[in-house]
Amino acid sequence: MRVVIAEDLALLRDGxxxxxxxxGFTVVAGVEDGEGLIEAVERERPDVCVVDVxxxxxxxxxxxxxxxxxxxxxxxxxxxxxxxxxxxxxxxELLADGSGGVGYLLKDRVAEIGDFVDxxxxxxxxxxxxxxxxxxxxVAGRGPARLEELTPRERDVLGLMAEGRSNQAIAAKxxxxxxxxxxxxxxxxxxxxxxxxxxxxxxxxxxxxxxGE
Amino acid sequence: MDTAVRNDDHVPMTSATLExxxxxxxxxxxxxxxxxxxxxxxxLYLLASLPMxxxxxxxxxxxxxxxxxxxxxxxxxxxALLTIAVTRGIAWVERARAAIVTGExxxxxxxxxxxxxxxxxxxxxxxxxxxxAITLDPQTWRDTGYELLLLPLGIAGFTVAxxxxxxSLALVTTPLWWWIPHxxxxxxxxxxxxxxxxxxFAACALGLLALAVTAALVRGLSAASIGLVRWTLxxxxxxxxxxxxxxxxxxxxxxxxxxxxxxxxxxxxxxGAQARLVAVAMDLGLxxxxxxxxxxxxxxxxxxxxxxxxxxxxxAELRDIARGIRPAMLAERGLEPALTSLAxxxxxxxxxxxxxVGDRLPTAVETAAYFVVAEALxxxxxHSGASxxxxxxxxxxxxxxxxxxxxGRGGANPNGTGIDGxxxxxxxLDGTLRLTSPPGGPTDLHAEIPCGS
Numbered sequence: 001m002r003v004v005i006a007e008d009l010a011l012l013r014d015g016x017x018x019x020x021x022x023x024g025f026t027v028v029a030g031v032e033d034g035e036g037l038i039e040a041v042e043r044e045r046p047d048v049c050v051v052d053v054x055x056x057x058x059x060x061x062x063x064x065x066x067x068x069x070x071x072x073x074x075x076x077x078x079x080x081x082x083x084x085x086x087x088x089x090x091x092x093e094l095l096a097d098g099s100g101g102v103g104y105l106l107k108d109r110v111a112e113i114g115d116f117v118d119x120x121x122x123x124x125x126x127x128x129x130x131x132x133x134x135x136x137x138x139v140a141g142r143g144p145a146r147l148e149e150l151t152p153r154e155r156d157v158l159g160l161m162a163e164g165r166s167n168q169a170i171a172a173k174x175x176x177x178x179x180x181x182x183x184x185x186x187x188x189x190x191x192x193x194x195x196x197x198x199x200x201x202x203x204x205x206x207x208x209x210x211x212g213e
Numbered sequence: 214m215d216t217a218v219r220n221d222d223h224v225p226m227t228s229a230t231l232e233x234x235x236x237x238x239x240x241x242x243x244x245x246x247x248x249x250x251x252x253x254x255x256x257l258y259l260l261a262s263l264p265m266x267x268x269x270x271x272x273x274x275x276x277x278x279x280x281x282x283x284x285x286x287x288x289x290x291x292x293a294l295l296t297i298a299v300t301r302g303i304a305w306v307e308r309a310r311a312a313i314v315t316g317e318x319x320x321x322x323x324x325x326x327x328x329x330x331x332x333x334x335x336x337x338x339x340x341x342x343x344x345x346a347i348t349l350d351p352q353t354w355r356d357t358g359y360e361l362l363l364l365p366l367g368i369a370g371f372t373v374a375x376x377x378x379x380x381s382l383a384l385v386t387t388p389l390w391w392w393i394p395h396x397x398x399x400x401x402x403x404x405x406x407x408x409x410x411x412x413x414f415a416a417c418a419l420g421l422l423a424l425a426v427t428a429a430l431v432r433g434l435s436a437a438s439i440g441l442v443r444w445t446l447x448x449x450x451x452x453x454x455x456x457x458x459x460x461x462x463x464x465x466x467x468x469x470x471x472x473x474x475x476x477x478x479x480x481x482x483x484x485g486a487q488a489r490l491v492a493v494a495m496d497l498g499l500x501x502x503x504x505x506x507x508x509x510x511x512x513x514x515x516x517x518x519x520x521x522x523x524x525x526x527x528x529a530e531l532r533d534i535a536r537g538i539r540p541a542m543l544a545e546r547g548l549e550p551a552l553t554s555l556a557x558x559x560x561x562x563x564x565x566x567x568x569x570v571g572d573r574l575p576t577a578v579e580t581a582a583y584f585v586v587a588e589a590l591x592x593x594x595x596h597s598g599a600s601x602x603x604x605x606x607x608x609x610x611x612x613x614x615x616x617x618x619x620x621g622r623g624g625a626n627p628n629g630t631g632i633d634g635x636x637x638x639x640x641x642l643d644g645t646l647r648l649t650s651p652p653g654g655p656t657d658l659h660a661e662i663p664c665g666s
Contacts, residue, residue, distance in 0.1 A: 011489065012488055012491060012492055015491075054483070108491065111494030112498065113498040
């Protein structure tokens, strides 16, 4: 699987490269800024990009803007954005076009190598990877109105689903059967009055869209 | 501006309340009693102006003539300073007198405080600087002008008050004198003769008129004198306005400097320690993965070692950032040890450090002083090419003075960003900072920071 990394600090760029190559990815380009990212994406057409939010020259949200521009030029390009802190505004911007293949994670998550690599693969496959912090912010922003109708267990499932995890992964995390997870999911959709959707990705997008409303 | 502008209110607050009646009497009686009390104050004020005028005129004229004639022997300089001190003392009394009459204090303001403590009299150069600054203080000359005017004013006021009240009283009480047995046939009042009850009562009526005229004159003269006191001895609105503008400017500078400082710290953390810790986490994660997969332990050990080294770098960076906010040595031990250790750490140019500040100073003052010295020493070691440098901190009364000298090639930009940041920092504390660095050197940095009582 071919990856482009956009990260201005050489230390982290090298670390990410080593980690991804150790896990069977091929890093085809490591760039320092947004312009470099767009160039590399158009040249290499990678399977996925890993982008730091904060890039030169402004060191604010260059990474988000570069990622959105790259997705505009190469539609459906999977992008995983890394950030020192998370902002739900950025998450909403990434999710705004309604297609999958986006991720938004705290930089800290790279330490959980298994989880991180899994997130990169999920995004590359057109799925979603939202940081639990982002999901928590989205849930908090949504307010308690409808969420109160959910049982604590259903809320756990909602959170994990919003992070972009499959039924199988949710079942493993909560130590229940996949059947039980499916039942929770259909309850959640019923209570939140969301149209039932097929497939993990579209389901996640529906949940995130509802949370981000 | 060369010297610190300092608020120097010489009027004690108690004087403003001395003449307030304990319980005001309601109604017309109260008003007339208030008027009588006011006239009594005005009269006493005018009467006292004469001796004050004589005193001021004598002291000032003799003081200045002696000082000027001795100026060539340098004995004149301390004499001139002494005369100025006397001038200020009289001005202080005059402000207090005006405050007693009106019940409102008259704030006085000098740019330069008089060197009243013994440690201020250190060396001719110091005295010369004081003399120059005090001589240039416009308030010195306003005081002098007023005090010379006080003699003619005092003579006029005294004459009007004494003659006015005496004449009026004599006229008003004429019927009384006429009634008391007397052995003359008439009283000669100059304008006319009183030779019967009719004339006596006419004189009385004239006396009432004179009383009113005297009251108006006394009131008017006193008010005019006090107006003059306010105008010459009080501080001007314009000057206060200037001061407000200066304060607003320095405050904005302080806010900018603080904001820039915070941004720098945030950048340092983000690009430094935070990034290093992420890298450490990544290395350790990879090592864990490799060990779990049963890979070569040597490869995993390499990753762990790299992680450990990265942690040490992160710690060093965090320490530097903390030091950039407030050096531990300064917080724990104070200025002298902190500056001595700083001079040793910067290195490059042998630097002598002398700190005579007595007790600990306010935290903000110490921190500002520390960073002024730190920036200056860094510049000296980087750019000056100096062979020797000196740092001297001294507390003079309520001011901390910082003098940094090097014998390098000079030519430092007095408005460079580093110096500008320091200046903002010092001005935020109401201090001043001056850099002189002619091409070819030497370079002198002089800062003064007020440090409370």
